[in-house]
Amino acid sequence: MTVYKPLNRPVARRSGTGAQTSARHIGSALRMIFTLPKITGSSRLIAASVSALLLAACTAEPGSDRPAPAPSGENADIPAVASEETVTGPGSAFAAIEGQWAVRSVGNTPFSGNQGIVNFQSETFFSHEAGCGGGHPAFYEATPGGDLRTSRREAVIIGKCSGPQAASLERLLAEFIDRASGWSLEEDGSLVLTSADGTRAVLGRPQGPRPELQGEWRVLSIGGEAWDGARDARVTISHDYIGGGTGCNSGGSSYRSPRPGSLVLDSMPTTLRRCEDALMQADARLFGALRTVTGYEVRGDRLTLTGWQPIELERMPG
Incomplete structure (x- = not known):
């Protein structure tokens, strides 16, 4: 999330002479608008409105460029x-x-x-x-x-x-x-x-049906082939959710484990961000494999999500 900070820029103050000069120029423009014969009434009205706004801006008191007031009411x-x-x-x-x-x-x-x-x-x-x-x-x-x-x-x-x-x-x-x-x-x-x-x-931290699965994992291989994506791929497992990402899109699914070694995943929607081709291909590879997961095997700090394309994972430190 981006946090926006106020920019402490100095406010440029107008001199009285400069503001008065600008006002005179705009006043002259107003007089010209109303004396031109080929300008219609509606056009004169629009032009006069714009000029009036400019006139108000130019004749403002010095130092009137103040930041907007702090939010009040509901936004406060x-x-x-x-x-x-x-x-x-x-x-x-x-x-x-x-x-x-x-x-x-x-x-x-x-x-x-x-x-x-x-x-x-x-x-x-x-x-x-x-x-x-x-x-x-x-x-x-x-x-x-x-x-x-x-x-x-x-x-x-x-x-x-x-x-x-x-x-x-x-x-x-x-x-x-x-x-x-x-x-x-x-x-x-x-x-x-x-x-x-x-x-x-x-x-x-919430405890799911298989606490040994919970945590953040790094992808080592998918379908027996080492991960060679442009960036590391991660899989995160909570008490009721499996999610993943490769540096472009993210997605995940709720899950159940009716018995040890078994996983049942729901549908797995993902975000639809457009990235460079290498990252898009990595997305397709990871989420394609996650959607076929039907079980798991744990061996120390290694986890295999079994299915059509087994995913070998290594637990992240911390």
Whole structure:
């Protein structure tokens, strides 16, 4: 995501003499427009309007080139980003908390399995849900030092729920999110969010049916042939999703594992970005193989996604 910073350019101020001279020129043009016999009434009106706008610009007070006012009202709820360094890069907050987290507890209330999910999807946007109404969008601003501020543009509506306790858990999580004021990563890898009143929420990475598959993997070969793409190809596996990319497009699929060694993937849509031919060919090779995956084999830090064109993978460090 590109973060735009204000450009601290000096504002060129007009001298009073220059502005007055320009005004005289435009005034003369206006008089000429209205005295020309072959100019129609509508044309005169349009020309006069343009000239009037130019006249207003030239006669503005010196120093009137001020930046637009800060957003107000609804837009003010979106956190402002101070600089690119605070939100992107290896040492940023987003690098530490990116992705999906399963809620283990909020205060003294436990959450079972993957009942509650918080997903930090970008440097300023995240969503959360605990079994009712899908995902609830919100905005956040986090600093590397552990400060956190959240806001939302629409209220959380408790819709259709997946179980009898889901509504109360959904409401508890949403109310906590609205009060969140800090974050930290623990030595065991868990994410701890704190609220202004000291309440803590403990989150961990979601555990899927095959935890040994989860993580980021580098492609070594496809169909027995070493990967020779222009860039490294990656495959990322979460608790319920397999995705990949080669440096051009990205795509993925949700998956199930009905038994050890077996995988069932859904359809695998991809982005449709146009890239150089070498990258497009790499895309076709990787996603063509991923769409045929039917199983897996794990051997230490190596993973084989089995199918019509087996994909040999090596776990990425970290």
